[in-house]
Amino acid sequence: MIERTLVLIKPDGVQRQMVGKLLNIFEESGLKVVGLKLVKPKKENVEKHYAADEKWMVSVGTKTKASYAEKGVKLDKTELEIGQEVRNKLLSYLVGKPTVAIALEGNEAIYAVRKIIGSTEPKKADPGSIRGRFGTDSYAKADSEDRAVRNLVHASEDKENADREIYIWFDKDELLDYTVANEPYL
Template identity: 40%
Template sequence: MELGKMVVGWLLDYVSSGPVIAILLEGRHAVENVINMAGPTMPVAAPAGTIRGDFSTDSAAYANDEKRGVSNLLHISGSIEEANFEKNLWFTPGDIHAYRRSDEMV
């Protein structure tokens, strides 16, 4: 339990250590597609060709030894339900705009 509290503190320190860019994507299989592009949550396990695999090598082992959160380039919702919950944390209804892809306009 005590480790869990420390990890939450480390994560809050990490998230507040620099700029955060929130992006909301929609579309068929959006959650699954973004998860596949990003790679596994733990950067050290992410294969080359994924965002995490190409731009990060951090691990829980190093982060715990150094008493900090894992340096992770991005957070991705794991489900539609989680995405909807997180959408309300980051965006107001006025922030969200509909769009059409160019192939839908032809």
């Protein structure tokens, strides 16, 4: 099934001059770039992207608590409080810093991109994934410095998020429909 998804090359990926390398990985995987731009995100856009959605924040907080529990560390904050902190760190990290927004299209693009980028925490990501291969950060280091984890890229989690996120970063007329030479073979 052909679908579209959003990828953001976060400020750490831009600062490390990895934009071309990461684009190449997506294209070599058979994904087609249908939207691309370098942006300095405004607060309103980032707040829409990481919406103050209680369900999302609780989910993030739950994953964070579980990650710490694996290390034998008990967090006293609620899942919602942890999720709010993570959101605030992400807002602080992205607002006003160079970021590349990419809309990709391809067969099961959302799943393909999630597999290509790897686990959110670089040290836990598969070695062949973008985060596993190029990521150097960890949750522990990010927490010790009270900042968001530097994991190079963001990718839409599912179809609902992809449909929402793409139009936060792109106007409809900025997304192109065209055919690439290898499409009949993919």
